[in-house]
Amino acid sequence: MFDLIVIIRVPDDAEVTLVADALARMRPLCLAEDGCVSWEAYQSHEEPGRFVLVERWASRGHWEAHDAGDAIQKIYIPEIMPRIEREVHPSSLIRSRPE
Incomplete structure (x- = not known):
């Protein structure tokens, strides 16, 4: 698995709704992509202009191929990227360890 x-x-409060709507339109496209296990976008209640995307891909290769898909090419790059600041964190799920 590859988690991201x-x-x-x-930064611009006037663009928060545009970004939220674009992220909502991305979800079904991402979920339909080969290797997408889950894709969720969360919006903060405390800071409406802050979003967290939690993605799980079957492999890093599947995530890298995702860059060529419609969700990225037709929504994320043209509609979202010009309006945001972002941090991308490939991550690992922390699980409890047997004692």
């Missing part, structure tokens, strides 16, 4: 956390901040 993306933290997004929308």
